[in-house]
Amino acid sequence: MATNIESAPALAPRGNFPRMTVGWIGVIILAVIALPCLLTLPWSLSNYDAMSEDRLMAPTIAHPFGTDLHGRSMLWRCLTGGAISLGVGLCAAAISVVIGVTWGAVAGLAGGRVDAIMMRIVDVFYGLPYILLVVLVKIAMQPIVQSMLGGTLDQRASESIASIITLLIAIGGVSWLTMARVIRGQVLSLRAQPFVEAARACGLGPVRILRVHLLPNLVGPIVVYTTLTVPTAILQESFLSFLSIGVQPPLPSWGNLAAEGAQEFAKLADPGLTFRWWLAFWPCALLGLTLLALNFLGDALRNRLDPRRLKT
Numbered sequence: 001m002a003t004n005i006e007s008a009p010a011l012a013p014r015g016n017f018p019r020m021t022v023g024w025i026g027v028i029i030l031a032v033i034a035l036p037c038l039l040t041l042p043w044s045l046s047n048y049d050a051m052s053e054d055r056l057m058a059p060t061i062a063h064p065f066g067t068d069l070h071g072r073s074m075l076w077r078c079l080t081g082g083a084i085s086l087g088v089g090l091c092a093a094a095i096s097v098v099i100g101v102t103w104g105a106v107a108g109l110a111g112g113r114v115d116a117i118m119m120r121i122v123d124v125f126y127g128l129p130y131i132l133l134v135v136l137v138k139i140a141m142q143p144i145v146q147s148m149l150g151g152t153l154d155q156r157a158s159e160s161i162a163s164i165i166t167l168l169i170a171i172g173g174v175s176w177l178t179m180a181r182v183i184r185g186q187v188l189s190l191r192a193q194p195f196v197e198a199a200r201a202c203g204l205g206p207v208r209i210l211r212v213h214l215l216p217n218l219v220g221p222i223v224v225y226t227t228l229t230v231p232t233a234i235l236q237e238s239f240l241s242f243l244s245i246g247v248q249p250p251l252p253s254w255g256n257l258a259a260e261g262a263q264e265f266a267k268l269a270d271p272g273l274t275f276r277w278w279l280a281f282w283p284c285a286l287l288g289l290t291l292l293a294l295n296f297l298g299d300a301l302r303n304r305l306d307p308r309r310l311k312t
Helices: 002-039 041-047 076-111 111-125 130-149 155-174 175-192 194-203 208-242 254-269 278-305 307-311
Strands: none
Touching: 002 041, 002 076, 041 076, 076 111, 076 155, 076 175, 076 194, 076 208, 076 254, 076 278, 111 175, 130 155, 130 208, 155 208, 175 208, 194 208, 208 254, 208 278, 254 278
């Protein structure tokens, strides 16, 4: 009996092995998909809209992902769309993290009436429809961004770039609410710790306490929730592009490529029509695998870095 009791603690660390293995699987899948999209961007930008006579061709050696209605290579379009979707997701997540961490840290450190007012504002934003907020921000920002780019680029390029910039600003500008709540809760628990009380007794101001003592202790939660925010932002971009609110054709993203491919499913109801499966399969598969890999990575980091998980 004593042997069993003594050997029990030695088995505990093995519980983290499957979680970290899943995290590494996520890293590998993400590298296999994201690196080609980013590294081939100079070539894919030159070829994603190149039309040919090989229209609606099934995957072959010349066109591994097949071609679309205009003879454009689905491989180049998926690579370009992946770079755009990943870029929008990462930038939107970065904006969301910056706003959420700042808002939550200020609210938690200030406390009292300031904290109550700031959190009520968060509650109000939570009650508003997400899509409506994104559309309103996009409508308000796109003319401003496009006017800033109009003098340096032609109209088509400025419209495309302005659409992407306003989309990532809109997604990041309304996706910070959960991060703000998480950081506020962490700051409220940290501000009661003795080292914060000692810093106040030494005459340190709130900005210095936040920068020197609180932010280093918030790195774990920030990293964890950032990895979970990135797939959410990518999914939101793809969903908005699927609804023709996000990235506008002919510029591809995984969302609008999936929307174009989804039209093929209507042909399944008519046996006389040819179902071009590759138009929907590749963008949906790449998007799904990327989201799965990011969630694997985020879940592994949460189990590794989140103090509440470490206690269990």
